[in-house]
Amino acid sequence: MMSSRSKRITLKEAAEIVRDGTLLTFSGFTIWRRPCALVFELIRQKRRNLHLVEVNGGPHSEFLIGAGCVDVWESCWIGHELYGKFGANLSRKVKNKEIICEDYSHAEMGFRFLAAASGMPFLPTQTSLGTDIHNPEYDMLGRAGLRDGKNPRIARKKYETMKDPFFGDGEQVLVPAARVEVAVLSVQQVGEEGTVRIGGQFFTDPEICRAADTTIVVAEEIVPEETLRREPRLNDIPGFQVDHIVECAYGAHPTGMFGHYDVDGDFIRNFYMQTRTQEGFDEFAREWIFGLDHDAYLSKLGVGRLLNLQANRALNFSTRVKRGHK
Amino acid sequence: MERHAYAKAGEYTLADLMTVAAGREVMDNEVVFAGTGMPMIAIMLAQKTHAPNLKLIFEAGTFDGRSSFTPTSVGDPRCEGGASRASGLCEAFAIAQRGYVDLGFLGGSEVDEYGNVNTTVIGDYLNPDLRLTGSGGNPDINSFARRTVFIMVHEARRFTRNVSYITSPGWRVKKWPSGEWVHRRELYGRAFRGGPSAVISTAGVFRFDDVTGRMYLDSYHPGKTPEEIRGLCQFDLDVSRTSGETAPPTYEELHIIHEVLDREEIFLPKPKRP
Numbered sequence: 331m332m333s334s335r336s337k338r339i340t341l342k343e344a345a346e347i348v349r350d351g352t353l354l355t356f357s358g359f360t361i362w363r364r365p366c367a368l369v370f371e372l373i374r375q376k377r378r379n380l381h382l383v384e385v386n387g388g389p390h391s392e393f394l395i396g397a398g399c400v401d402v403w404e405s406c407w408i409g410h411e412l413y414g415k416f417g418a419n420l421s422r423k424v425k426n427k428e429i430i431c432e433d434y435s436h437a438e439m440g441f442r443f444l445a446a447a448s449g450m451p452f453l454p455t456q457t458s459l460g461t462d463i464h465n466p467e468y469d470m471l472g473r474a475g476l477r478d479g480k481n482p483r484i485a486r487k488k489y490e491t492m493k494d495p496f497f498g499d500g501e502q503v504l505v506p507a508a509r510v511e512v513a514v515l516s517v518q519q520v521g522e523e524g525t526v527r528i529g530g531q532f533f534t535d536p537e538i539c540r541a542a543d544t545t546i547v548v549a550e551e552i553v554p555e556e557t558l559r560r561e562p563r564l565n566d567i568p569g570f571q572v573d574h575i576v577e578c579a580y581g582a583h584p585t586g587m588f589g590h591y592d593v594d595g596d597f598i599r600n601f602y603m604q605t606r607t608q609e610g611f612d613e614f615a616r617e618w619i620f621g622l623d624h625d626a627y628l629s630k631l632g633v634g635r636l637l638n639l640q641a642n643r644a645l646n647f648s649t650r651v652k653r654g655h656k
Numbered sequence: 657m658e659r660h661a662y663a664k665a666g667e668y669t670l671a672d673l674m675t676v677a678a679g680r681e682v683m684d685n686e687v688v689f690a691g692t693g694m695p696m697i698a699i700m701l702a703q704k705t706h707a708p709n710l711k712l713i714f715e716a717g718t719f720d721g722r723s724s725f726t727p728t729s730v731g732d733p734r735c736e737g738g739a740s741r742a743s744g745l746c747e748a749f750a751i752a753q754r755g756y757v758d759l760g761f762l763g764g765s766e767v768d769e770y771g772n773v774n775t776t777v778i779g780d781y782l783n784p785d786l787r788l789t790g791s792g793g794n795p796d797i798n799s800f801a802r803r804t805v806f807i808m809v810h811e812a813r814r815f816t817r818n819v820s821y822i823t824s825p826g827w828r829v830k831k832w833p834s835g836e837w838v839h840r841r842e843l844y845g846r847a848f849r850g851g852p853s854a855v856i857s858t859a860g861v862f863r864f865d866d867v868t869g870r871m872y873l874d875s876y877h878p879g880k881t882p883e884e885i886r887g888l889c890q891f892d893l894d895v896s897r898t899s900g901e902t903a904p905p906t907y908e909e910l911h912i913i914h915e916v917l918d919r920e921e922i923f924l925p926k927p928k929r930p
Binding site: 358359360361362363385386405406407408409411412415416417420421424425431433434435436437438440441443444455456457458459460461462463464465466467468491498499500501530531532533534535536537586588589593595641645646647652653654655656 | 692693715716717718725728729730731732733734735736742743744745746749752753776781782784785786787788789790791792793794795796799800821822823824825829830831832833835838840843844845846847918919920921922923925
C-alpha cells in the first residue's frame with residue numbers, strides 16, 4: 331500500500347484500476363452510500379467478467395448486472411427497498427442463466443468480510459441452520475467448477491460444518507473469508523492521506539476496506555488531513571488502508587448520503603420499472619450512462635432536483651423530498 | 657370518540673389492522689429487531705402505547721433509536737434520531753447472535769405449515785421461474801431471536817405445502833448433508849432460543865403448536881371465516897383452536913399511525929373517508 335505520493339486520482343483512473351474479472355465489493359447498505367458514479371464509469375469502460383461479492387446488493391449492482399459487466403454475484407439480497415421489489419436485472423439474468431448467483435445469509439456475508447478483514451480464513455456461526463442456504467446441491471460456484479483452487483480467492487467449498495470442539499455448543503457453520511481484490515467506498519469525507527470519516531452508520535465499510543487488497547475511496551469532499559486528525563475518534567478508517575482517493579460530489583446518486591443528500595426514490599423507481607426487460611435497460615443506459623460523464627449526468631439531473639434531495643444539515647436528511655403518498 | 661374504543665369497519669384499512677396486530681406482539685422492555693416496512697410502524701406504535709421501554713435495533717447498525725421521523729429503510733439517517741449508538745451490520749448481527757434480541761419482525765413470499773419461509777426464488781432453485789430478493793437478514797434474525805413474527809400476503813399459493821426454497825428456518829427444518837427433516841431444537845442444540853411465534857397475514861393471525869411446531873389459526877380478521885382461511889392454505893390448517901376475530905385498531909392507535917408515525921403515508925395510506 332502506498333504512502334508517499336498523492337493518492338488523488340480521477341473517476342476515470344479509478345475505474346481503470348478495476349480490470350476485467352476483478353473480485354469486487356462496494357460500500358454502503360441497500361440504497362445508501364453506493365459508489366454509483368464509479369459504477370457508471372465502469373459501464374462506460376465496458377468492464378466485463380466481474381465477480382461481485384457483496385454484503386448486500388442494490389441499485390448499483392443492478393446497473394452493473396444489467397449492463398452485462400458481471401459474471402458472478404455472491405451475496406444475500408438485491409432490491410431497491412421501498413422503490414422496487416427485487417433486482418429485476420439479476421432476476422432476468424438468473425432465469426436466462428447468464429449469471430452465477432451464490433446465496434449466503436446477511437450475517438454470513440458480514441462475517442465473511444469480518445474474517446477477511448481480520449486475516450482469518452473463516453469464521454464460525456450458528457445462523458441459518460436448517461435452510462437451503464446450506465443445501466450442498468446449491469453450491470453454485472462449485473457447480474460451475476470455480477472451486478477447483480485455480481483462483482486462490484475463491485474458497486474450495488461454499489461452507490463447512492463442524493461441532494464446537496471447545497464448549498460443546500453443537501453444530502457450527504464455517505463461512506469462508508471474502509478475499510476480494512478491490513473495494514470501492516462512497517463516503518462523505520476523506521483526508522489527503524486517506525483517513526476516512528463516515529457520517530452516520532458505517533455499515534460494513536471498515537470491514538470491506540480491510541478485506542480488499544486495493545481500496546478506492548470516492549468522497550463527496552477531500553479535506554486537509556489535519557482537520558480529521560483533531561478528533562480521531564470520529565474517523566472510521568485509517569489512511570494507510572486506503573490506496574486511492576477521488577473527489578466526486580453527488581457520487582452516490584441515486585442512492586443517499588447521510589448529511590449530504592437523500593435517496594432519489596423517483597430515479598430508482600423509474601429505473602426498476604424501466605429495466606424489467608433488457609431492452610428497457612439498454613434504453614436507460616443510453617439515456618443516463620453512455621455519452622455522459624459525471625458532470626454531464628448531474629447537469630442532466632438539474633439543480634432543482636439536486637436541491638430537493640439536499641440534506642438538512644441539522645437532521646442529515648432532506649425535509650423537502652416527497653416520500654409517501656402525501 | 658373514546659380513544660381506547662375499537663374503530664368500526666370502514667374506519668380502518670386491512671394494513672392498519674395488521675400493523676396493530678403486529679404491534680401487539682411486542683412486550684414492554686423487549687429488544688426488537690426491525691426490517692424495512694410496516695413492522696417499523698408496528699414497533700414504533702408499540703413504543704408509543706403499551707411498550708414504552710422497548711429497545712429497537714435496525715439491521716444496518718443503529719441501536720435503541722428514538723426517532724421522531726419514520727425511516728423508509730434501515731440504512732436511512734432517520735433511524736438514528738435519539739439512538740444510543742450508530743455503527744454497522746457486523747455489530748448488529750453479533751449482538752443478535754450473542755442473544756440480546758427478543759423479537760424480530762420479518763416478511764416472506766411463501767410459508768409452509770412449520771413456518772419455513774421463502775424469499776429467494778419461486779420454482780426450482782436451479783431453474784427458477786422467478787428470482788426474488790434473496791434472504792437478507794431473514795434467516796439470521798430468525799435463527800438468533802427468541803420469537804419472530806412474519807407479516808405476509810395471504811394467498812393459497814403462498815401458504816404452501818412445500819416452499820420452493822427454505823430461506824428462513826421454521827420449526828421443522830432440514831439437516832444437511834442428508835436433508836432429513838428434524839425439529840429445530842435438535843439442530844440448533846444449545847443455540848436454540850425459539851423460532852417463529854406468529855404469522856400475521858392479510859386473512860388472520862396464526863401461531864405454532866409448542867410440541868409439533870404446526871401452524872394453527874389463532875384469530876381471523878373481521879369479514880373472514882376460519883373455513884375460508886382453511887381454503888387459502890395448501891396444507892391442512894388447524895382451525896380448532898381459534899380464539900375469534902382479530903381485535904380491530906383503537907381510535908388512539910389509528911391516530912398514532914396516521915397522524916404521528918406515517919403522516920406522509922409512506923407505508924400506510926389513510927382509510928378513505930366515506
